[in-house]
Amino acid sequence: MRKIGLLAFMVMLILFSSCKHRGKEFARRTYFIMGTVVNIDVPSERVAVADTVIEVFRLVDSLMSPLRPNSDISRINSHNGEWVVVSPLTVKCLRYALKIGSMSDGAFDITAGTLVHLWHFDTEKGWVEPPSEVIDSAKKFVDYKKIEISGYSVRIGRGQRIDLGGIAKGFAVDLAVDKLKKLGIRDGLVDAGGDMYALGEGPSGRWRIGIRDPFHTDGIMGLLLLSDKAVCTSGNYERFIEINGVRYSHIFDPRTGWPVRGVVSVTVIGPNTVMSDGLATAVFVMGPDKGMALIDSLDEFEAMMVTENDTLYSSGFRDFMSETR
Numbered sequence: 001m002r003k004i005g006l007l008a009f010m011v012m013l014i015l016f017s018s019c020k021h022r023g024k025e026f027a028r029r030t031y032f033i034m035g036t037v038v039n040i041d042v043p044s045e046r047v048a049v050a051d052t053v054i055e056v057f058r059l060v061d062s063l064m065s066p067l068r069p070n071s072d073i074s075r076i077n078s079h080n081g082e083w084v085v086v087s088p089l090t091v092k093c094l095r096y097a098l099k100i101g102s103m104s105d106g107a108f109d110i111t112a113g114t115l116v117h118l119w120h121f122d123t124e125k126g127w128v129e130p131p132s133e134v135i136d137s138a139k140k141f142v143d144y145k146k147i148e149i150s151g152y153s154v155r156i157g158r159g160q161r162i163d164l165g166g167i168a169k170g171f172a173v174d175l176a177v178d179k180l181k182k183l184g185i186r187d188g189l190v191d192a193g194g195d196m197y198a199l200g201e202g203p204s205g206r207w208r209i210g211i212r213d214p215f216h217t218d219g220i221m222g223l224l225l226l227s228d229k230a231v232c233t234s235g236n237y238e239r240f241i242e243i244n245g246v247r248y249s250h251i252f253d254p255r256t257g258w259p260v261r262g263v264v265s266v267t268v269i270g271p272n273t274v275m276s277d278g279l280a281t282a283v284f285v286m287g288p289d290k291g292m293a294l295i296d297s298l299d300e301f302e303a304m305m306v307t308e309n310d311t312l313y314s315s316g317f318r319d320f321m322s323e324t325r
């Protein structure tokens with residue numbers, strides 16, 4: 001029995017509608033880009049800026065999509081072992097990826113792209129389970145320390161493949177928020193399929209963000225109140241392949257070469273979206289002990305982890321949770 005699942009629900013639910021409170025009225029524009037639904041909420045009278053802001057997602061997609069043969073990432077991969085000149089934005093995103101790689105002791109590793117590719121998670125083809133000997137031999141190509149950056153040139157090791165799927169959306173959200181600020185917007189929300197930034201305030205004070213219950217996807221397991229904060233979720237229930245009743249997520253453990261098991265979702269709150277996105281993926285791989293210890297060692301980040309039988313919180317996560325729903 002083989003089932004391929006792509007549940008197109010949003011991880012986070014923004015508890016928001018175009019309503020008037022204390023004089024603030026917001027409007028939402030929705031787009032489909034980078035393989036996900038992007039919602040941009042801005043004050044109603046400025047709704048037209050959303051069409052300008054979404055351009056940054058198009059730019060990031062054109063530079064970093066593995067589906068586009070001329071993207072920087074595809075060119076780096078097809079010229080593995082050689083220097084490739086890329087955009088300054090790609091270099092910036094790669095540097096974040098390397099930073100999260102070393103913070104997580106290699107749990108976050110964009111050269112896991114080799115593994116992602118074996119299962120076809122980076123293509124629009126049907127996802128597959130590769131034979132275990134193929135996984136074993138691919139695993140030896142996974143090592144982010146072999147990535148070299150010099151100016152705007154990048155070289156990965158021969159046989160390696162990189163994939164920025166773990167942070168590209170967060171990176172784009174931050175660029176979009178910068179753009180909003182440049183356009184004079186002080187309150188807004190940019191949500192790329194559950195990786196989002198809450199700028200300023202919403203219709204009635206801090207933005208109210210529901211955390212979707214991963215076991216009951218039409219319910220929420222808590223409500224976050226956020227202002228000038230990012231919140232990102234990595235889960236095993238949106239993109240996965242199920243084989244003989246076993247669910248394999250699209251997040252890989254670079255040490256084993258196999259998809260991570262046991263963790264259901266990780267939600268990270270932080271000062272920017274790119275780091276929160278990357279850390280959510282990293283903590284998902286690191287698991288409850290090491291993952292939550294990493295978050296507790298970082299002043300500016302908080303996390304919640306749902307495993308198959310438990311929910312864990314970092315020391316300050318619940319400070320962002322509302323008492324009432």
Ligand code: ADP
Binds near residue numbers: 109116235
């Ligand atoms: P989502 O894309 O659903 O928001 P994540 O942010 O957790 O989820 O990113 C998952 C993506 O990260 C995978 O689809 C893959 O492209 C990439 N990836 C998988 N495993 C790793 C890993 N160990 N380190 C870095 N990136 C990874």
Ligand code: MG
Binds near residue numbers: 167276280
């Ligand atoms: Mg991520």
